[in-house]
Amino acid sequence: MSSQSTTPLEYQGQQNQMTILxxxxxxxxxxxxxSTLFASYFVLEHNTAGGPTGEELFMLKEVLIETFLxxxxxxxxxxxxxEMRNGNKRDTxxxxxxxxxxxxxxxxxEISEFIHYVHEGATIQTSGFLxxxxxxxxxxxxxVSLGIGWVTLLIIQMxxxxxxxxxxxxVFVASLYWHFLDVVWIFIFTFVxxxxxx
Amino acid sequence: xxxxxxGFPWNHVIGFFLSIALTIFAVLMVQYTDFSKSTxxxxxxxxxxxxxxxxxxxxxxxxxxxxxxxxxxxITYSVFLAVVxxxxxxxxxxxxxAAH
Numbered sequence: 451m452s453s454q455s456t457t458p459l460e461y462q463g464q465q466n467q468m469t470i471l472x473x474x475x476x477x478x479x480x481x482x483x484x485s486t487l488f489a490s491y492f493v494l495e496h497n498t499a500g501g502p503t504g505e506e507l508f509m510l511k512e513v514l515i516e517t518f519l520x521x522x523x524x525x526x527x528x529x530x531x532x533e534m535r536n537g538n539k540r541d542t543x544x545x546x547x548x549x550x551x552x553x554x555x556x557x558x559x560e561i562s563e564f565i566h567y568v569h570e571g572a573t574i575q576t577s578g579f580l581x582x583x584x585x586x587x588x589x590x591x592x593x594v595s596l597g598i599g600w601v602t603l604l605i606i607q608m609x610x611x612x613x614x615x616x617x618x619x620x621v622f623v624a625s626l627y628w629h630f631l632d633v634v635w636i637f638i639f640t641f642v643x644x645x646x647x648x
Numbered sequence: 649x650x651x652x653x654x655g656f657p658w659n660h661v662i663g664f665f666l667s668i669a670l671t672i673f674a675v676l677m678v679q680y681t682d683f684s685k686s687t688x689x690x691x692x693x694x695x696x697x698x699x700x701x702x703x704x705x706x707x708x709x710x711x712x713x714x715x716x717x718x719x720x721x722x723i724t725y726s727v728f729l730a731v732v733x734x735x736x737x738x739x740x741x742x743x744x745x746a747a748h
Contacts, residue, residue, distance in 0.1 A: 461713050471715045478726035485730030489737035510675070517671055525664040528707045532657040629707045633700045639671070640696040644678045648685055 458535050459618040466619045473623045477630050484634050487586040491642065497578035504579070504646025507572055509563070513643045516559045517635065520594075523552035524632035527625050534621060539613050546605050546621070549628065553598050560591050583642065590638060593631050600624055663706035670695045670702075 461467055495504075530545035564584070567573075574584040601624050608617050674692040681688065704710045710719050 467714060470713065471718060474710075474715070474719045475722055478722045481723070481726040482729050482733065485733045488730075489734045492734065492738050493741045510679075514671075514675065518668070521664070521667050521671065524667075524703065524707060525660060528660040528663070529657060532660060626708055629703050633703045636667075636671075636696050636699045636703075640674060640692050644674060644692055645689060648678055648688065 459615050460622040462615045491582035491586045494578035494582040499577035501576040502572045508643050508647050517639050519552050519556040520632050520635050523549045524629050527628045531625050659706045663702045666702055667699050670699050
């Protein structure tokens with residue numbers, strides 16, 4: 451835990467430590483936010499109102515691709531932080547760009563999945579099940595999209611200013627956010643898709 | 649758990665392969681076994697929690713920094729709230745308490 455010989459750059463200074471702690475508290479609030487959406491989904495799950503059920507709708511292959519894209523992006527985001535702590539600006543930015551591309555791939559897959567569902571007649575207004583589904587998945591997708599915009603801006607800033615305690619802290623906080631979205635997706639994958647396909 | 653910044657990022661690579669393996673294992677459980685639905689749900693639910701723990705400890709380094717203990721308490725409390733919200737909602741709305 452405290453075996454590092456040097457404190458990483460992003461933890462230097464009171465302000466940076468407080469920002470990182472504050473962001474963890476924000477993530478705690480995000481856990482509660484997503485739990486309310488999960489709760490609504492589970493309660494409405496069986497109210498399909500004559501519309502399609504999850505078993506009829508969900509496509510394992512597409513969902514697996516989305517899962518692997520997001521898992522891999524979480525990994526490359528971790529590598530970016532690793533390189534940042536080695537003081538390697540170029541590799542940090544390269545891994546962040548890879549992360550962004552994987553994130554974009556995820557959002558693209560998710561949007562085409564949604565379009566496909568709507569063509570099948572499964573819209574957010576069709577049933578309680580689909581309202582819960584699109585609200586939960588849409589909120590997660592919106593978070594990923596916001597994350598893509600956020601990381602894009604941070605890449606530009608790091609290109610201009612290099613790795614400083616301030617930019618390191620910003621990128622580190624964004625990486626926490628990105629990993630967190632992967633955690634939420636794991637639960638969506640398991641308790642929405644896999645459960646729905648059984 | 650020493651986290652040398654230099655060298656090969658073993659933590660991340662191991663975490664990545666574990667999460668891929670756990671995902672594939674969960675899919676195999678659902679597609680190719682004939683356990684009862686509740687057994688499968690219990691197993692893949694456990695796998696999901698394991699994966700979340702991998703992200704928290706191996707990727708997000710939750711215990712790192714001076715506020716590592718505060719982070720653990722904060723996230724544990726949030727998870728407790730999440731469980732109360734999810735399990736509580738399902739319990740109240742599926743056992744007939746709301747049917748009046």
